[in-house]
Amino acid sequence: MNKFIGKQAYQNMAITAPRIEDPHAAITVCLETLLHNLKILREMPSGGTELFNKVASKCLTAIYILQSSLDFDKGREIAENLFKLYEYVKYQVVEKSKKSNTSDMDCAVSIISEISESWKAIK
Secondary structure, rough: OOOHHHHHHHHHHHHHHOOOHHHHHHHHHHHHHHHHHHHHHHHHHOOOOOHHHHHHHHHHHHHHHHOOOOOOOOHHHHHHHHHHHHHHHHOOOOHOOOOOOOEEEOHHHHHHHHHHHHHHOOO
């Protein structure tokens, strides 16, 4: 394959990339993924291993996606409160990564579990 064909294939893929048809379902998957990985992280010894870092990274990525999806224009108060809750959960993940005993992963799991159940009940 020459460079031109490869470049053209890349450009075509970028143009025809799939769009999210159901944003509600995308957030549901993100919340479920976050909850699943938080539960794994809660049971693991604090930081250091490759597996721990991978799970923590998945948590932080999911939190980033959730925070980025908040619409502060349509629901400012709710968005601000959710942002703060996601920040708290992120803080717990980072604290656990630092091999800190101050991390409250039970609380983080509880928060995301409640948000997830509430989100599922909306639709």
